[in-house]
Amino acid sequence: MKINGYQTVKSLEEAYNLLNENKQNAIVAGGAWMRLSSKVIETAIDLSGLELDQIVETKDAFEIGAMATLRQVEKQEGLKNLYNGVLSKALSKIMGVPIRNVATIGGSIIGKYSFSDVLTPLLVMNVELEFYKKGKISLEDFLVSKDRSKDVLVKVIIKKEEAKAYFHKMQKTGLDFAVVNVAISKKADTFKIAVGARPSLVKFALEAMAFVNDAKEVTEEVILETALIAGKELKFGTNSKASEEYRRNIAMAYIKRGLREVIK
Amino acid sequence: MKVVKHALPSVDGKGLMMGRPAYTDDLADPNSLIVKVLRSPHAYAKIVKIDTSKAEALEGVEIVLTYKDFDRRPHTRAGQGFPEPSPYDKFVLDQWVRYIGDETACVAAVDEETAQAALKLIEIEWDILEPILDFETALDNEILIHPEPEIFENFPIGFDPKRNLAAAYSMEVGNVEDSLKECDVVLEAQFFTQAQAHAAMEPHTVNARMDYQNRLVLYTSTQAPFHIRRIVSQSLDFPMSRIRVIKPRVGGGFGGKQHIHGELLVSTVTIKTGKPAKMVYTRKEVFESSFQRHPMRLDIKLGAMKDGTLKAINCHILSDTGAYGEHALTVFMVAGAKVLPLYNKVDSVKFYGDVVYTNHTSAGAYRGYGAIQGNFAIESAIDMLCEKLGVDPIEFREKNMMLKDETSPIFAIMGEGTEGTAMNMESCELGYCVSRGQELLKWKEKYPRVELADSKVRGVGMAIAMQGSGIPYIDMASATVKLNDDGFYNLLVGATDIGQGSDTVLAQIAAEALETTLDKIIVYSSDSDLTPFDTGAYASSTTYVSGNAVFKAAMDMKRAIVKEGALALGVKVEDIEYDGVVLKAGDKEITLKALSNRLYYSEDQKQLMITNSYFGTKSPPPFMAGFAEVEVDTETGEIKIVEYVSVVDCGTPINLALAKGQVEGGIVQGIGMAVYEEVLYTKTGKSINNNFLNYHIPTRKEINKLTTEFAESYEESGPFGAKSVGEIGIDTPPAAIANAVYNAVGVRIQTLPITPEKILAGILANKAKK
Amino acid sequence: MKVNVKVNGQNKVFNIEPGDYLLDTLRKENYLSVKKGCDNSSCGVCTVLFDGKPIKSCSLLTAKTEGHEVTTVEGIQKEADKLSDYFGAEGADQCGYCTPGMALSVHALKEENSNPSDEEIKEYLTGNLCRCTGYQSQHIAIRNYLEDK
Structure with a gap:
């Protein structure tokens, strides 16, 4: 990666204008992964001065500034109770603390990383x-x-819900990216099931969700069937980390476990 | 013993943690030219035309080197003693490139950016050749990886480049075929081991400068500074007397830094320009363009009687040395020589095979050095055989394995590249290791498996192993002990501390012999101008071989002190009693401090400085038993190493903490090889996982519980009873974990690494069979 | 461009290129305790504290340190000295290449959580790889240091 210029902006307007002034201008969030890309950045835009690293709890939501680090979000007390702390748990599995002290929530979202x-x-x-x-x-x-x-991500708003959730990341070692990850939430009687790192970008298992949401009671049979449907509907792929078949198998295994956990 | 067999802190740990500059790059001349290498994008190709004019014209570029700048003088980068048992098949730069990442050209410039820019300006017209990327097809393939006429072997190692053969070997004791016919049960199995990366935290680093005497001074992160000096001289035709090699602190080696890496190119830049120069490998270069463990295919046949007597072992190995033949023969031979003697009661044993060239990154020395590959195959096969026989695998081992005072004919037949050396096991506590390990793991309660809730099953498995202690009749080490005024000592050793703690261990040996404390021994190691010769830190040799040299020199020094004391006190040498602090004879006495001040300032003035050497005539093996408890998730195949128990016979552990560190560090690298690590290539021979994001060495999260103990053992020929401990730890995890996984879920993994994906595939296949 | 940054309590002005990473800047400025290991945020030998928090200096643009504080192990000599006694007792240092970064991470952990569980210690230090020790001796040394044993 190469950076030709660097600008710490004083306002979102300035950031937005600078961003759109040149195709090769880009916002540098944490910058943790930037080094791995071979891009040329004409002007790197630094949002550090805009106090976008605040996490604010309102009556019905958490508003996380885009520049809050993953570690900040992970350690935020209020968020630890939301969806039984699934976000904190998920973040704690990302690389080590030193990376989470640099990588930002905004940068992690805007990149739409398939391994996210x-x-x-x-x-x-x-x-x-x-x-x-x-x-x-x-x-x-x-x-x-x-x-x-191109636009400037300002904040990430997580609505407060009375809901339970589950997250599992299958990884080879503590520093590994996900081989597959699964998240499930249950709000009242509505389930959401998402599977990421398949190895492509995270997706809802919509048919499986429809099936489980229609079920009168979530029995063990329903759980098994839901996992099977998700395994069928989602597209998995092969890369050096794992084969398509293996990814499908473990996604189904963790969907089952996740469903069992959120109905407890 | 007062100093030996204690857990003393290392002599360098504190300063290093506090960040004192000590490693090669910390000591580079700040004005060094930055040396960068243009690496081959092709697995196999010939340079038809290379144009460096644009690169040379770039401002800040000092020099550009191509194959045209070097005489065609083949050498080996193996970093072994001379003459090496590795083929001379490498040129500093060559018109041919033989793997993706091979050296194509080299630039030295004022800074990194300029050097990188210059690399991009080098224009090459390639003749792209078809590579060999599957080592099972290499032998007698019509594609020849080394057609060049200049290459040769120093002595017969089975080198036959016309067949893509870097080395070959065979030996037989008895007649295996006949023995197998007589056996009640014969087990045949094939195993594959993968390429593993050393992954030392400090990348390969070297810098050079011409000193005020116009001599070439190299600081290099190496395990073999004296070999480096010789190879630089040989391959660049530069007088050895004008080369000084200094090894600063080294950030881990594990065999990877036994080899030549950037020394030849950096030296050439400095010799040609007269300017200081340095090279620090990127992590990608460390992965792609240094060395790795030899991948092997091992075909094993074991024959036994119904009563559990092992009668015959047949072991054929095909080993992949990659593009060049560093350690081709010796790693392959160790796969037999340091595994097969474990079962010394067989009637017959055969070991044979080939080491072939392919267009992959070169394989080379790596901790375990063949033994880990051989151990995985044999120790897995033993468990498989026991199942067929219906006997307990531990009882089977206890019945058939090597015991104290026994020997194996293999010791005399197989050395490292040469004939071996007959020896009896004067120290061998393998029996204790096996029984103590069972106690520590609570084997009897856990064998073969314990089912837990939530589709989790725990299984236990074990393996035994042996290594060596240096290479007999080849390795030589020497040490100099110097007495200073005030009564403290310098210990000068050629031995190479690469982080394993040899400076500390050798200082402990000296302190014990001189009856003094560790703080009185100031150790300085690995400077080809200042320290005496040592072959280097490899082949599990430093504690035993260098340690013996230190012991001898220190004992000589003690005698010299006594002699001087007798002179000072006016008594006979025999009348002196000396405890390391005070020399007494009747009512006369003099302290060492007073004696040394006398020697340097007042009477009988002279320097006491004594050098002695040790040349090994045997290589007493350390032994160990390794026990793994694993937990397997039967729905996902995921595996957790719950505990790893090691009971080790390394003779006297000179430093209990450091010896434990060697074992546990080896165990975790072995666990890495068993479960997590594998160098992967695309179909065109390009590395897929050339960084720590995709090449997974174990992190602390994977390590749950390591239990490590030492057997009481004393090796007469070693310093204070010590044998080696540097490699033995790495050998057992692949087989012990494979056996544990089998015992847990009935899935036998014969191709490393033992990944969750392979385990799950096995579980599903077993289910389908039912 | 120029960057004003406080390193180990001293105000410094670094002359840098916009794309320079903190690791390279620090080594250029002779903070040699900061090691280079992997170039891509994995190994942790380049760990420094950024406003007291451990980060990997190979993945932070130096430009981002403007107005901030950076601490290398030269800035926590007393703590490193003490921690090294615990490492020495366990034989946990071996090659030493990862230990300055480790000392900084341990120091930050202690500041953040004075009584961490075993799991929390492992979690906090996952980003500090070691290829020599097998980790357990380090873990014991760190726990003893935190418990002031």
Whole structure:
């Protein structure tokens, strides 16, 4: 990676304008993974001065500034109780503390990384992203959106819900990216099931969700069937970490375990 | 013993943790040119045309080197004693490149950015050749990886480049075929072991400068500084007397730093420009362009009688040395020589096979050095045989394994690249290791498996192992002890501390022999100008071989002190009593401090400085038994190493803490090889996992419980009864874990690593059979 | 560009390129305790404290340190001296290449959580790889240090 210029901006407007001034201008969030890319950045835009690293708890949501580090989010007391702490747990599995002290929640979302352990748990929660120009958009819509126009992510809003959730990341060692990750939430009688690192970008298992949400009672048979449906509907792939078949098998195993846990 | 067999802190640990500059790159000249290598993008290709003019024209570029700048003088990068048992099949730079990452050209420039930019300006026209990437197809393939006429072997090692053969060997005791016919049960099995990366935390690093006497001074992160000096001289045709090699602190080696890495190119830059130069490998270069463990295919046949007597072992190995033949023969031979004698009661044993070239990164020395591959195959096969026989695998081992005062004919037949040396096991507590390990793991309660809730099953498995202590009739080490005024000593050793703690261990041996304390021994190691010769830190040799040299020199020094004391006190030598502090004869006495001040300042003035050497004539093996308890998730195949028990006979552990560190460090690297690590390539021979994000060495999260103990054992020929301990720890985990997984879930993994994916596939296949 | 940063309590002005990473800047400025191991945020030998928190200096742009505080092991000599006694007692240092970064992580852990569980210690230090020791001796040494045994 090469950076030709560096600008610490004083306002979101300045950041937005600078970002759109040149195709090769880019926001540097934490910058933890930037080194791995071979991109040339004309002007790196630093948002450090904009106090976007605050986490604010409102009556019905947590508003996380885009520049909050993963470690900040992980350690935030209020979030530890939301969806029985699934986000904190998921973040704690990402690399080591030194990386989580640098990587930001905004950078982790905006990159739409297919290996992400941030997106998978967030997807089963009720999450909105707030952009400077585009305004609010749900995380789900953002992930499938083809809109490539550049904007500044300002905050990530997680709505408070009375809900339970489960997250599991299958990894080879403590520093590994996910081979597959699974997140499940249950709010009242509604389940959400998301599977990431398949190895492609996280997705809902919509048919499995429909099946389990229609069931009168979530029995062991329903759980097994739900996992089977998810295994069938989701596309898995092979890379050096694991084969398609193995990914499917472990995703199904963890969907079963997750469902059992959230109905407890 | 007062100093030996205690857990003393290492002499360098504190300063290193406090961040004192001590490693090679910390000591580079700040004005060093930055040396970068253009690495081959092709697995096999010939340079048709290379144009460096644009690179040379770039401001800040000092020199660009290509194959045209070097005489065609083949050498080996193996870093072994001379003459090496590795083929001379490498040129500093060559018109041919033989793997992706091979050296193509080299740039030295004022800074990193300029050097990188210059690499991009080198224009090459390639003749891209078809590579051999599957080692099972290499032998007698019509593609020849080394067609060049200049390459040769120093002595017969089975080298036959026309067949893509780097080395070959065979030996037989008795007649295996006949023995197998007589056996009640014969087990045949094939195993594969993978390439493993050393992954030392400090990348390969070297810097060079011309000193005020116009001599070439190299600081290099190496395990074999004296061999480096010789090879630089040989391959660059530069007088050895004008080379000084200094080994600073080294950030881990594990065999990887026994080899030549950047020394030849950096030396060339400095010799040609007169300017200081340095090279620090990127992690990608360490992975792709240094060395790795030899992948092997091992075909094993075991024959036994119904009563559990092992009669015959047949072992055929195909080993993949990659693009060049460093350690090709010796690693392959150790796969037999340091495994097969474990079962010394057989009627017959055959060991044979080939080491072939492929267009992958070169394989080389790596802790375990063949023994870990051989151990995985034999110790897995023993368990498989026991199942067929219906006998307990531990009882079977106890009945058939090597015991104290016994020997194996293999010792005399197989050495490292040469004939071996007959020896009896004057120290061997393998029996104790096996029984104590069972107690520590609570084997009898756990064998073969315990089912837990939630689809988790725990299983236990074990393996036994042996290694060596240096290479007899080859390894030589020497040590100099110097007495200073005030009565403290310098210990100068050629031995190479690469983090294993040899400076500390050797100082302990000296302190014990001189009856003094560790703080009175100031150790300085591995400087080719200042310290005496030592072959280097490899082949589990330092404690035993270098330690013996230190012991001899220190005992000589003690005698010299007594002699001087007698002179000072005016008594006979026999009348002196000396406890390391005071020399007494009747009512006369003089302290060492007073004596040394006398020697340097007042009377009978002279320097006491004594050098002695040790040349090994045997290689007493350390032994161990390793026990693994694993937990397998039957729905996902995921595996957790719950505990690993090691009971080790290394003779006297000179430093209990450091010896334990050697064992546990070896165990975890062995666990890495068993479960997590594998060098992967694309179909075109490109490395897939050339970084720590994708190549998974164990992190602390994977390590749950290591239990390590030492057997009471004393090796007469070793310093204070010591044998080696550097490699033995790495050997057992692959087989012990494979056996534990089998005992847990009935899945026999014969191809390393033992991944969750393979385990689950086995579980599903077993289910389908039912 | 120029960056004003406090290193080990001293105000420094570094002349850097916008794309420079903190690891390279620090080594260039002779803070040689900060080691280079992997170039991609995995091994942890380049760990420094950034406003008291451990980060990998190979993955932080030096430009981002403007107005902040960076601590290398040269800045926590007393703590490293003490921790090294515990490492020495367990034979937990071996090659020493990872230990300055380890000392910084342990120091930060102690500041953040004075009574961590075994799991919390492992979790906090996962990003500090070691290839020599097998980790257990380090773990014991660190626990003893934190418990002031």
